[in-house]
Amino acid sequence: MASSKYKDKDAGVVVAFNGSWVSWLHTGAAYAAFLLALIVGMSLHYKKIVQNEHYGYPDEWFPSVSATIGDRYPERSVFMLFIAITSGPRFALVGLWYLLTAKPGRTLPKVVAGFGIFRTLTCGGWTYITSTDDHDWHDIFMISYLVATIPWTFGCLALSPPNPRAIKLRKYFAGAFFGTLVPLVYFFIQHKVHRVAGAYTIYAFFEWALVLLDVAFDAVSALDFDTFEVVIKDVKGASKGLSERCLYNTPSGYEQNAINEIMILKVCLSSANKSSVPTAVLEKEKERATGGVFSNGYSTSEALDIAADVYHGFVFWSVLTSLGLVVWYFPLWHMGISGYEALVMSTVSPFLLAIKPLRSLIVRNLRVAHLLSLAGVLAWLVKTPEYRLFTVGFGVSMGCLSWAATFYSESVHGPRLESRILAFTVGLLMSAIVKFAWQTNNPIWPIMHAENGGYNGIGFALAVLAALRFTRKAPLQADHAVEKKGGSSLLSAISIGGLLFGLHSLLSDTSTMILWVWDGYPIRGPVSNVHAWYTIVAMSIGVVSGVFAQGLVATWTTYGVACVGAALLTLYSQWLGYYGGLVLAAYLMAISVPLIANASRKSPAVTFGLGFFIYNFLVLFHVWVVAYAFVPGGPLVREHTDWIMITMMLSLGAGVSDLTSQNNSANKKARARRSTSNPHRKYHLGALGVLNIAFLSAAFLRFPTNDYKPYHGEDRVITAGIWTIHFSLDNDMWSSERRMRDLIKEMELDVVGLLESDLQRIIMGNRDTTQFLAEDLGMYVDYGPGPNKHTWGAALLSKFPIVNSTHHLLPSPVGELAPAIHATLDVYGSLVDVFVFHSGQEEDPEDRRLQSEYLAKLMGSSTRPSFLLSYLVTTPLEGNYNTYVSETSGMHDVDRSDWDRWCEYILFKGLRRVGYARVSRSTITDTELQVAKFVVPATQEDSAYAWGVDEGLRDRRVSEEEVPAGWRFPALFRGEGVRGHRYHVFDEPRYYNF
Incomplete structure (x- = not known):
């Protein structure tokens, strides 16, 4: 291995070897660690390491990586021995890569080397701390390793020397x-969520593939390190001994210092390995291999610019999406038009740009305008709801005005305009990801504060810094002509309106389209907390396509494909509908780039002012289809989401028409010039990568791991409740999920029906309260009829598995639609039916009569033990009450003597009712929580007793001391209770003969 040429020139050389051996040693040790552990494990403990929590051999027949390396001796020890050996070459590999790529003035090599070291350390973390040792720290190190893999991989691609073969291999292995x-994720979901036999074995193969590919990517460095010679040289002759050194006439005193002498490592470029191909040719080969993305180098300053731009775009979307929420609070509490709805028109502020002096003033002072828009983030400090709404409205108006002016001012420079558009669209992507991480709430919304999970202060501080950096470059021109030849400002404005509505209504939350296609249990389609990444991937693909394939995106063919996707999303449920939604998501993000660029080159007052006005029209249309009973002209658009989708797609078609009409050769050449050598693109691609890995990290943390145990399983008790949650906004305009969670948990509810729970509309923030409640409380969830079913929502949360569920829209010829869920639960091994129902309003008596007949027949169709959690709008013992509680339904009232009810009722049959309570709402909502306790019959005799017991005997009340402790309600809410919650009306729970 030693090089003789060094021996001839310098007798102090101890050993010299080619740098590629560092890569080969790393590769060999890493593969040996994993493969030897696999061989030992399969030889000694085959059936044990293929066993998982659901299945074993022969259903599962190949072990996962984690089971192989972390569970048993001696394979775990074999793995740890060789992975320890791997660490030395690994650190050397990172060091050599830095020496190879470092150049004066370049920061990226240092950043990549830092991630390489961090990645090596975290690898040691998750390999030496297994999930059996400490599950949390194992996950932390694993996620950190995966996160660091993104910048390491793309950094290595960016810094690759001009070696086409090495670059090609890196692209293949990284891809x-x-x-x-x-x-990998798909089959893990099949195993973990759907419990499919054999799915974990297939998952294991992909997991092993990741290991092999990860090591192979780093193995490619051998092709680049071939230019290195690693030389270990004894500069003072210590390796030859004192006697030999004396022969060379060493200076006096040398022997006394011998023990302090050191050996140094020299890394030399080997001239023999230098390529004869000119550097310029190699650089062109590298540019062709990487698509030119990494050809211009990296700059920390530019990376910070893009990070600030994206965050500023995130802030805009955060403020815009909060406007509907704070507006909605007022008609919600006024039960009709309040007047505050006029604030939705805050977005039309770009109309002001029609005034030339004002336009020049705004463009020349964009920093001030953008900073003023941050009032929408600062609004959380305003406690009075009305003033908070006005503050958000001001922030929205300044945000829309400043972004429109920014697009207009940058329109004279293609790359800068494209960078601003990408900040706008990737900012939306970041908003959707942040909402996913916060379970569909945005932590900087004005309905959030520290008590309910908000991070408003930190968000505002970052927003100020981002706005300052976003505006640090002076506008290119403030007074250039606002009209260009060709194209139509009107068509462009129509397209901007449709585009903004599509982005906001469908893509501002990753669960929106999933809930459009949700149709109950058993699960036959996507699930919000598991499959939402597909939406993010589609959006990311759309962003990339909009930049690199504008010629394809802005065509009628692509538009036609998007129309098909929109039709599938509107008309179909389950996976087919969702696939259509993914196509539409990709298209909306892709078409954003050419449509906004086109609008920026025309009159901003028309394209963005009128565009936002059209957007507002669609937003109101979007609400009218479900709120038709409360708004003027509402019945004309009742239940016509299909009309909204058609309008949106026609609006986008207007933009496509405008783009294609300008498709002359001059414009093609201009677009070609604009599309090349845009240095910002690599940073935006990096931002997309970082955001996607951030989403995956959040998804990993949110992955369902609950055991779903009921509170009093040993007593066979079901504690069931009904609550109208008023769209998860409390009396003071704060998001109420956490307060609801606390009461549900402390009341020990096993099953709870939630009404007024569909928040998947612009006016309600595109939220889903059930995600947070289900995950935090450890409950299964059925969202009920989706947002495209035009109801105010009904949802079911259950500690017991939901075997089957169907959704119903009850007859409503005049008033609002009445949603119902009919679900079958597996309760202690017995099947029990539960119905969750929201009746129509008092103003529509015929609707309520028809609905009572429908629901009575539906409940009567079940021969299983059942209970109803409902909002009936009737007086006890009168009118429609006697349809719900009748021979047709077979249902009994939980307490016939409770005369003080109008809305919420609990009915039951085939169960032993043992308790009933009413709990005050505090300031969470406008309706109390009603709760009942039932015992599930353990035998047929018990079931016969529960069905046949005399009504009078059943209604006999007993004292709390007469029932077992597991059947009693929590004492926490007696007397004054806690946090404004207490037993009221009766001032205590009621217990009944059993």
Whole structure:
């Protein structure tokens, strides 16, 4: 291995070897660690390491990586021995890569080297701390390792020397690595959520593929390190001994210092390995291999610019999406038009740009305008709801005005305009990801504060810094002509309106389209907390396509494909509908780039002012289809989401028409010039990568791990409740999920029906309260009829598995639609039916009569033990009450003597009712929580007793001391209770003969 040429020149050389051996040693040790552990494990403990929590051999027949390396001796020890050996070459590999790529003035090599060291340390973390040792720290190190893999991989691609073969191999291995993540996640879901036999074995193969590809990516460095010679040289002759050194006439005193002498490592460029191909040719080869993305180098300052731009775009979307929420609070509490709805027109402020002096003033002072828009983030400090609404409205108006002016001012420079558009669209992507991480709330919304999970202060501080950096470059021109030849400002404005509505209504939350296609249990389609990444991937693909394939995106063919996607999303449920939604998501993000660029080159007052006005029209249309009973002209658009989708797509078609009409050769050449050498693109691609890995990290943390145990399983008790949650906004305009969670948990509810729970509209923030409640409380969830079913929502949360559920829209010829869920639960091994129902309003008596007949027949169709959690709008013992409680339904009232009810009722049959309570709402909502306790019959005799017991005997009340402790309600809410919650009306729970 030693090089003789060094021996001839310098007798102090101890050993010299080619740098590629560092890569080969790392590769060999890493593969040996995993593969030897696999061989030992399969030889000694085959059936034990293929066993998982659901299945074993022969259903599962190949072990996962974690089971192989972390569960048993001696394979765990074999793995740890060789992975320890791997660490030395690994650190050397990172060091050599830095020496190879470092150049004066370049920061990226240092950043990549830092991630390489961090990645090596975290690898040691998750390999030496297994999930059996400490599950949390194992996950922390694993996620950190995966996160660090993104900048390491793309950094290595960016810094690759001009070696086409090495670059090609890195692209193949990196593409295969990240591509493997998709089937990996899919089969893990099949195993963990759907419990499919054999799915974990397939998952294991993809997991092993990730390991092999990860090591192979770093192995490619051998092709680049071939230019290195690693030389270990004894500069003072210590390796030859004192006697030999004396022969060389060493200076006096040398022997006394011998023990302090050191050996140094020299890394030399080997001239023999230098390529004869000119550097310029190699650089062109590298540019062709990487698509030119990494050809211009990296700058920390530019990376910070893009990070600030994206965050500023995130802030805009955060403020815009909060406007509907704070507006909605007022008609919600006024039960009709309040007047505050006029604030939705805050967005039309770009009309002011029609005034030339004002336009020049705004463009020349964009920093001030953008900083003023941050009032929408600062609004959380305003406690009075009305003033908070006005503050948000001001922030929205300044945000829309400043962004429109920014697009207009940058329109004279293609790359800068494209960078601003990407900040706008990637900011939306970031908003959707942040909402996913906060379970569909945005932590900087004005309905959030520290008590309910808000991070408003930190968000505002970052927003100020981002706005300052976003505006640090002076506008290119303030007074250039606002009209260009060709194209139509009107068509462009129509397209901007449709585009903004599509982005906001469908893509501002990752669960919106999933809930459009949700149709109950058993699960036959996507699930919000598991499959939402597909939406993010589609949006990311759309962003990339909008930048690199504008010629394809802005065509009638692509538009036609998007129309098909919109039709599938509107008309179909389950996976088919969702696939259509993904196509539409990709298209909306892709078409954003050419449509906004086109609008920026025309009159901003028309394209953005009128565009936002059209957007507002669609927003109101979007609400009218479900709120038709409360708004003027509402019945004309009742239940016509299909009309909204058609209008949106026609609006986008207007923009496509405008784009294609300008498709002359001059414009093509201009677009070609604009599309090349845009240095910002690599940073935006990096931002997309970081955001996607951030989403995956959040998804990993949110992955369902609950055991779903009822509170009093040993007593066979079901504690069931009904609550109208008023769209998760409390009396003071704060998001109420956490307060609801606390009461549900402390009341020990096993099953709870939630009404007024559909928040998947612009006016309600595109939220889903049930995600937070289900995950935090450890409950299964059925969202009920989706947002495209035009109801105010009904949802079911259950500690017991939901075997089957169907959704019903009850007859409503005049008033609002009445949603119902009919679900079958597996309760202690017995099947029990539960119905969750929201009746129509008092103003529509015929609707309520028809609905009572429908629901009575539906409940009567079940021969199983059942209970109803409902909002009936009737007086006890009168009118429609006697349809719900009748021979047709077979249902009994939980307490016939409770005369003080109008809305909420609990009915039951085939169960032993043992308790009933009413709990005050505090300031969470406008309706109390009603709760009942039932005992599920353990035998047929018990069931016969529960069905046949005399009504009078059943209604006999007993004292709390007469019932077992497991059947009693929590004492926490007696007397004054806690946090404004207490037993009221009766001032205590009621217990009944059993």
